[in-house]
Amino acid sequence: MTFNPWGPNEPAATVLAEEAWLQGAMLQNVFYGMVVVLSFQCFSMLLEQTNRTNFKAKAPLLAVVAVIFILDTFHTGFDSKDVQLRFIENRNFPGGPSAFENHTAHDSFGNVSYVILQWLCDALLIWRYVMIYKECVIPRWLIIVPPVVVCLASCAMGVMFIISLSESSPLVASGPDWAIPYFSISLGLNILITTAIVGRLLLIRHRITSVLGSKHGSQYTSIAAMLVESASMYSAFSIFFIVPFAINSSISVIPLQTIGQVQGCATLLIVHRVASGKAWSSNTQTIFTHTSATRHIPRGIQLNRVDPxxxxxxxxxxxxxxxxxxxxxxxxxxxxxxxxxxxxxxxxxxxxxxxxxxxxxxxxxxxx
Structure with missing residues (x-):
């Protein structure tokens, strides 16, 4: 490494950690910009579709979009203030910005905003999972109970995670470290649901193409549709975070600062598909089943006698x-x-x- 006479007199690991914090803050703002755009698009689309007859159906989605935007805004704002405290207002803290981060309490409002945001996004993903498996032959309780139990465990770990953050950084082993259990359970929940949704859509895609041809059902079973419906973007990003975080690598702070915005984007993409009418609905499989049945009707007029x-x-x-x-x-x-x-x-x-x-x-x- 080339010697820099103007560089800080700190170990290379410390400098790497500080670089990672700044890079994570910049990447966080990029994803927050995506959250802003998606929020306004979803809200305007839902607002145009809302009337007196469907207000009860559209109101929950409008509320979800508004809450995601507010929570992501709080999270981004408080994280930006945290970066300002480390690199500007307390630049002369012994050990530099990295030491300031590791030895001071985190801002509670930003952490609470992030945890609540994650709960909300997980709940909406479970709703989509149940919707896609609605016509499945598997018993309904067996579909609903496992993700709900894992989600409740994630909520409990989230509460403990917030309490631990109010006392010290999750990167410092002081007492029980709730960060790894919390993120591991949340990641496990999302991987479970993502795998289940993708598997279900792949099975339906195979059935549709075998009967109707490859041109049918692409709106619901294309690769892009499966990636959006399953929120796989967040699951992949979570893996990018949890692996270096578990080994206490400085690189983990890059996805750590961005993970809330990524989850917000993944959830808003699902809402956008629902608002545009492209998402899997409660009667989608029924439509495909009826369509495949009509393909086998023989030539001529089908005359089936009904009730007198x-x-x-x-x-x-x-x-x-x-x-x-x-x-x-x-x-x-x-x-x-x-x-x-x-x-x-x-x-x-x-x-x-x-x-x-x-x-x-x-x-x-x-x-x-």
Whole structure:
């Protein structure tokens, strides 16, 4: 290493740690810019779609976008202030900015914002996981219970992590170190859900392409769709953080400062797909199942007889009744229609309204 007469009189490891802090702060601002753009896009899209009829369905997503933006803003702002304290306001602290970081308490507001943000993003990811597995043959309780239990454990570790940060840095082993258990459980939860979502979408993709061809279902089962739906960006970034963090490497502070913004971006990308109508919904698999079934209909008109229809006349109107369905009233002037309802085809014969209602049962149905 070339000697720099103007460099700090500190060990190379200390200088590397300080460089990592600055690089992490700059990278954090890049991802925060993405959070700002995605937040405004999602909020404007959801706001345009919201009306009186769907307000209850859209309001939770609007709240999620707003809360993610607020929490990420708090987290970024307090982290920026922390960098200012280390490198400007306390630059003469014995040992430099790195020593100041390791021997002073962290700002509690920024840490609380990050932990709450992670809880919210994990909850939304679990919601998407349950939605994608809604039509699965696996028992519903077996789908929901494991991620919920891990999420509750992550919440408990998050509380202990905040308490430990208020006393000392997670990079210093002073008492129980809750940082590694907290991040490990959170990472395990996201890897579990990411793997489950990707596996489910790959299976559905195979079934769709084998029946309908490769051009169908790409909106839901393409590689990009699977990466967004599973929040794999956050899972990959978490691995980049937890490995150097576990071995107490200075490089870990780069993803440590950025991980909250990355998780916010991953969650907002999911909300963006939901708002644009491209995300997997509760009836997506039903649509694909119906479509694949219609592909096997033979040539010609499919005539499947359904429930019988009875007509009742009362003062110029007829009531069309069908078993297990709502009644439909047909306005009549001088004549009414009678016939047999078939799926895809209706065969109707015109008759006069003054005819005896009992004669309709014996009337044959001819094509109009």
């Amino acid at each position: 229809i009875a007509f009742e006349f009362e003062s110029g109107t007829a009531t069309l009744s069908r078993a297990n369905s709502a009644s439909h009233r047909i306005n009549l002037e001088h004549k009414s229609s009678v016939g047999t309802m078939l799926e895809g085809v209706t065969i109707i014969k015109d008759v006069h309204t003054d005819a005896d209602a009992s004669s309709f049962g014996a009337e044959s149905c001819d094509r109009k």
